[in-house]
Amino acid sequence: MDRKAIAAKAIERGIIRSDAAMTEDEVLNLIFEPGFSTRDTVTDISGRGVGMDVVKRGVEALKGRIETTTVLGKGTTFTIHVPLTLSITDGMLVRVGQERFILPTVAIRTSFRPTKDMLSKVAGRGEFVRVRDEFVSVFRLHHIFDIEGAEQDPTKALVVVVDYGEGRSAFLVDELLTQQQVVSKGLASSLLTVPGVAGGAILGDGRVGLILDPPGLVALAHQTNGWVNAA
């Protein structure tokens, strides 16, 4: 971004006075002003000076902040800081064996106990379930995470259908416990950066519950073949 162009435009629009002394950061922050645009023409999607204003208000609503660094002719980096301790996740607490996990409710499409005729396999291993007119792959959470004591019979467990990014998959869990809002916290440093786990939260009983990350979980399931021992 060209700071000079931004400043010139701001002066032209009357947002700042021409003799205003501004630091480079202050000039950059002008792009977040409502109605500010360096464009002279308005197209279908841009030029009204709305976009960055909306972004800033959205981030501020989350009590975060935006840092902007720019190199003229090279590009611009926006760093968005959102306080992790303030990110509240609406989650479904699920049980697998003796362990509990939180699945973000936004990702959950449906959950049900499958009957035998809804379940099929590819090559004797890849399990899938018929959900209305659709076939959805089923991954067993206890296989992916190597949890002992979980229900092995899908018709006695629950299938949770989860939307992620571009696709849809289902996870086999033992039980849905409760729906609750949790405050998501990081798992204390990179030491515990695990695919499929987005973070942790303190549950009602004071113990830590892990928040699952559906896209990561699906990626993990594809690697580990969460269904490999399904028999």
Add this chain to the structure above:
Amino acid sequence: MASSEHGATVGGKYLTFGLGEEEYGVRIENVHEIMALIPVTRVPRTPDVVLGVINLRGKIVPVFDMHRKFGMPATVPTRHTCIIVVSVDKMEVGIVVDRVREVVNIKADQVEPPPSFGADVPTDHLLGIATSSGGARLLLAIEKVLATSEVVSVTSAAEASKSAA
């Protein structure tokens, strides 16, 4: 054998604890608190040495099994088993030990550098061995015990599982 520059950094107060038959010590400055063994939430797909995470007054803190860390069989909890919360690189980390002993003042001239055992028994996480009354105490450089190796092994395990697809 403790040279003066060696001694200047190793003398001081240590919290001593037991692991199996052995006695260890960590610098008291590193110790945040000692707590009873509470239920630990396992984190899947982490190495054996990571027992999981606990809720420490609203903070999520990882807990390591020191038995596993030193290549011994996993800790069998008894009523003496404790979690010592230590700070490593400004981060709080729990370590599970068999029993907590006492706080001792160890003088620099009581500390010997660790003997060499070859590659099988790494000693670079030891500050030295204190030869006070009551046998040898292995003084741990806790930041070396927990920081580098675990970060490396956890991330490399994650990468290995990725590439093993």
